[in-house]
Amino acid sequence: MRQPKLSLIIPYERRLDNLRLALQGLARQTMSPADFEVVVGTTKYDDDYVATCREVVDRINLVTVMSDERFEIPRARNLAMRQATGDVIVNIDADTLLPPHGLQHLYERHYAFGQNACVVGQVVGYGNNYDGDVSHVVPEPFEIWQKRLEELHGIVERPRDPRFQVEHVIPWSFAWTGLVALPAGLVRKHDLYFDESFIGWGVDDIEWGYRIAATGTPILLRPDAYAIHLPHVRDSAANFVTEAITYRQFLRKWPGPDVELAAAFSDYEANGLYLDYLAAVRAVLRDGADLLGTVRVVTDGTASLFLGVPLDREHHILDAEVRDVTRSAASVEILPLAGLAVPYEDGSAANCRVLPTIDRLPAKYVAKVRATARRLVGADAEGAR
Numbered sequence: 001m002r003q004p005k006l007s008l009i010i011p012y013e014r015r016l017d018n019l020r021l022a023l024q025g026l027a028r029q030t031m032s033p034a035d036f037e038v039v040v041g042t043t044k045y046d047d048d049y050v051a052t053c054r055e056v057v058d059r060i061n062l063v064t065v066m067s068d069e070r071f072e073i074p075r076a077r078n079l080a081m082r083q084a085t086g087d088v089i090v091n092i093d094a095d096t097l098l099p100p101h102g103l104q105h106l107y108e109r110h111y112a113f114g115q116n117a118c119v120v121g122q123v124v125g126y127g128n129n130y131d132g133d134v135s136h137v138v139p140e141p142f143e144i145w146q147k148r149l150e151e152l153h154g155i156v157e158r159p160r161d162p163r164f165q166v167e168h169v170i171p172w173s174f175a176w177t178g179l180v181a182l183p184a185g186l187v188r189k190h191d192l193y194f195d196e197s198f199i200g201w202g203v204d205d206i207e208w209g210y211r212i213a214a215t216g217t218p219i220l221l222r223p224d225a226y227a228i229h230l231p232h233v234r235d236s237a238a239n240f241v242t243e244a245i246t247y248r249q250f251l252r253k254w255p256g257p258d259v260e261l262a263a264a265f266s267d268y269e270a271n272g273l274y275l276d277y278l279a280a281v282r283a284v285l286r287d288g289a290d291l292l293g294t295v296r297v298v299t300d301g302t303a304s305l306f307l308g309v310p311l312d313r314e315h316h317i318l319d320a321e322v323r324d325v326t327r328s329a330a331s332v333e334i335l336p337l338a339g340l341a342v343p344y345e346d347g348s349a350a351n352c353r354v355l356p357t358i359d360r361l362p363a364k365y366v367a368k369v370r371a372t373a374r375r376l377v378g379a380d381a382e383g384a385r
Contacts (some may be wrong), residue, residue, distance in 0.1 A: 175209025200242025
C-alpha cells in the first residue's frame with residue numbers, strides 16, 4: 001500500500017453512537033480509501049467498539065491503538081499520532097462528522113503542494129460548555145445527519161462557526177481539535193504531541209496550538225474546511241472545574257499576556273480583547289516600564305503576592321517598595337502576568353497587594369485582578385488589598 005496523504009486521529013471513549021456516525025461519514029469520502037487512514041486512540045477493549053469498526057473496515061483503512069492506562073484525551077491522541085503514517089495529521093473528535101468532500105478538499109486546497117501550515121476548519125454546533133449541560137441525547141440515523149450536512153449551503157461565504165466570524169488575533173486561541181490539520185513532518189520535527197500532564201476537560205488543545213504557533217508555523221482558519229459537531233452528554237460544571245485547573249497549568253508553563261487573558265476570560269474572548277488589553281496596559285505604564293507583572297515573595301515560610309507591578313523588558317521590578325521587600329526574602333518569583341490570572345492555588349498567600357497601576361485599567365480588567373487577589377488569600381480573608 002502507498003503512504004496515505006492524510007491520517008485522521010480520533011480519541012475515543014464511551015461515545016459509540018457518535019463514533020459510528022463519524023466513521024460512516026469517513027467511509028463515504030470522495031477521497032480514495034487508499035489516500036487516507038483513520039487511527040483511533042483508546043484505552044479499553046470493547047466488543048461494541050469492535051463491532052462498530054467492522055461496519056466500515058471494508059471501506060476505510062482503520063487502525064486502533066490501545067493502552068491499558070486510564071483514558072485521557074491527550075494520551076489517546078498521542079497513541080494514535082505516533083502510529084500515523086500519512087503526510088498530514090488531521091485531528092478530529094469522535095463527534096466530528098465530515099461532509100463527503102471534506103478530506104479531498106482539505107488536501108487539494110491546503111496540502112497538495114507541501115504547504116507548511118496548520119489549518120483549522122469550521123465545526124458547526126461546537127458550543128462547548130457555554131451551551132449548558134446535556135443530560136440525554138436521542139441517537140438519530142446517519143441519513144438525518146447527512147441531510148444536515150447537505151443543508152450547510154453558503155457556509156464558506158457565511159461561516160457559522162463563531163471563530164470564523166471575528167478577526168483572528170491570537171494564533172493559538174482557535175486551534176480547537178474538532179477539525180485541525182498540520183504536516184506530520186512538523187509534528188515529528190518539533191515534537192508536537194499533546195502534553196499528557198493535562199488531566200480532565202479543556203486546554204490541552206490550545207496549549208498544543210500555542211506550541212505550534214511558537215515554531216513559526218501559521219495557524220490558518222479556512223472556512224472551506226468544515227464539519228458538524230455531533231451532540232453528546234455533557235456536565236458543564238464539572239468541565240469548568242477541570243478547565244480552571246488546566247488553565248493554571250497552561251499559565252505556569254507559558255506565562256504571558258495572551259495566556260493570562262485566556263485564563264481570565266476564555267480563549268475566544270481573549271482573542272477579541274488582546275489588542276485592547278495591550279493598549280490599556282501601555283496607557284498606564286510610566287517611563288522605563290514595559291509590562292505589568294506578578295511578584296511572589298516568600299519570607300519565613302509565608303508567601304506574599306504583589307499584582308500589577310511595573311517591570312522593565314528584562315522583568316526587573318521598577319516599584320521601589322516591592323523591590324525593597326524582595327531584598328530580605330528567602331525566594332522571589334517574577335511572572336509577566338498583571339494579575340488577571342495567576343498559576344497559584346486558592347488560599348496560597350498570607351496577603352496579596354494590588355498596586356495602583358491596576359486601578360487605572362478599564363473596569364473589566366480591574367475586576368479580574370481584584371478577584372485573583374481574593375482567591376489567593378481565601379474568599380473570607382482580610383489579606384487582599
